[in-house]
Amino acid sequence: MTSRWRDAGVGLGVLVGLGALVAVPAVVSAALPSQGPPVTRPVDVGYGVRVDPPPGARLDVAESRPGTGEVVLRTGEGLRIRLSAVAYQGDPAPFTAHARHRLARDELLRPAGRPEPLRASGLRGEWGPLTGEQPACYAVLTGPEVAVTALVTPVPDCAALPAPVRAALTGLRLDPS
Template sequence: MARITRRELMNLLGTFGVVAALAGLAFGLPAVDRALSAERPLQAGVAVDVGAGVTVVPPPGATLDVTGTRPGDSMGSVFFRIGAVQYRIAVRPFEGDLETAAAQLRQRITGNRGYQVASAQLAVDTADGLAGLQGGYTAPGRGGRYAVFVGDRRTIEILISGNDLDLGRTLPQIEASTRTLRIDGTAK
């Protein structure tokens, strides 16, 4: 019978150590990730940076979902949750007019399987006088609203979705939040 040398024993223990460390990373990190919420509380009444110099005051009770929030110098996005309702804002460089921006957003909405624009577009303005268009859409198991604004060579797109009951309950607060949109800087 062969004897295991001290060196072989140390190599075997080292191998088990590496396997244990890899297993800890493979199973431990995803468990920690699932345990940490992607939602962050917000301070009431304080504007949030969407990106490209655009800010918005979120609705009361909203949380910031970091999985869809990416502010940047020339473009950006922010993702809020109000209960089960999702409220997303995206800003990016744009050289066209408001009608073109609205048509492009409607086309992207209806490009998703089962999504349909459900109502006529209506004019909407922010408190600072930024003109926009808004409308509604339906999706499988959800309803939604959209709005688009164009200003300072940027388009600001808003998508709101949720089930009809939750959406109806939170829409007034979201509309009030939308009116707080501001373009504070120049596009880069």
């Protein structure tokens, strides 16, 4: 009889241990803030790309890795601006097509109109509306050795994009390294 109680105790201990492995990280994650203080300086996206955040924007600390190619900003208007930079050399057209395909595949967003040309300091490309569960605006910009994809959600109409957010996209710059 004692071995049964011992086995039951060991089994219960294993279950409590596994439960702790699941519950403790979830509790810690919930307790930590997901957004930092308002960002007042340019943010290094990565690969030499910098963004001047809209006034009052906050860095999403859970999803951002400044300087490594992934930055997510949250604005006071409830918008999410995700900027992804990668090292890229070559013809911009294939990268732009790939970025649109990736947005359709991963985010379930489809182009909802003709893209318009977009220029930023050292970068050029296009931007336009996307439709899906959450309408969005995207921008794809390339430079001599870098490509940037920006996704702003939720935006029902790119023409209604707040001026500070539009300025952040057109103000992206490629700093010489």
